[in-house]
């Protein structure tokens with residue numbers, strides 16, 4: 724399976740996925756890292772793994788539609804079969820969804836359907852929940868609404884700061900995302 728990771732920022736999830744592919748724990752080829760920010764730290768990680776990196780920004784296009792058309796061209800050029808969103812901070816448009824039906828996967832730092840949107844960890848923390856977690860799901864046209872593939876729970880201790888909770892969430896993400904991607908790629912091989 725030829726996979727592409729789309730990421731906007733830090734890229735710690737990209738890093739664990741790239742490592743798992745390198746160690747053949749995920750039976751796939753990581754053929755492309757794309758970022759919508761030229762200066763995203765994830766691109767440095769991509770270079771360290773010697774993975775082809777591409778980046779362009781929405782503001783370089785006249786509108787979102789032509790940005791997405793360019794992104795689709797890139798994905799086609801690399802013969803991508805599975806699109807993995809890892810901190811990609813944009814909504815996926817219709818054309819990409821149509822080109823990759825049930826072939827776009829996202830990770831969200833809360834137990835969906837609770838706390839969708841940009842601030843899943845903070846929103847759960849401020850709501851005072853005792854339990855939150857991580858959701859991996861297929862992407863549909865909504866915001867964090869597609870079919871759920873897997874979830875990992877995280878307990879919030881009374882003394883946890885927001886930073887503590889962020890750390891716990893990322894730990895679960897870094898374990899769960901490579902595991903789930905391995906399952907998806909294995910089931911595709913059958």
Ligand code: GRF
Nearest residue numbers: 733734735736810830831832
């Ligand atoms: C993760 O918490 C992920 O759940 C969310 O964005 C964050 C990305 O972190 N969608 P990183 O860039 O992989 O470090």
